[in-house]
């Protein structure tokens with residue numbers, strides 16, 4: 001297996017981040033409303049009373065409210081949208097009605113809502129650009145023109161990019 005070059009790694013990372021961004025944006029799409037560019041935040045509420053549910057796997061097996069007997073819950077946007085008809089607002093119902101959602105799974109989904117994913121995409125793109133922007137050594141004692149790299153700039157950049165690319169190379 002050949003070692004991928006820095007441009008190849010950068011392409012893999014960009015493609016992976018683009019796909020993450022696309023899915024997170026589409027998951028934030030509430031039909032008939034403009035997409036929230038920074039992505040929706042998601043939380044769990046009971047379907048009958050809109051009681052907030054804080055997932056706690058240590059205490060509750062399933063996503064369940066504390067203040068009522070509801071066993072049906074939904075995953076909703078924190079962001080509210082104008083109702084299509086009449087007054088008031090509604091959330092986006094990401095998962096409108098669920099039963100017996102394991103607490104750890106429900107908590108994991110809410111923690112990885114579109115807002116979180118899009119924030120990570122932004123951070124990773126910035127990190128990628130930062131790493132690619134590292135200069136070769138150019139000074140009194142040592143000078144590297146980059147082709148081939150005689151300082152350790154390329155090795156450092158490759159290390160960072162390989163780490164960023166790793167999640168997209170699971171092959172599962």
Ligand SMILES: [Zn+2]
Pocket residue numbers: 046047048049050051065067068069070
């Ligand atoms: Zn309830």
Ligand SMILES: [Zn+2]
Pocket residue numbers: 136137144145146148149150151152153154
């Ligand atoms: Zn160099």
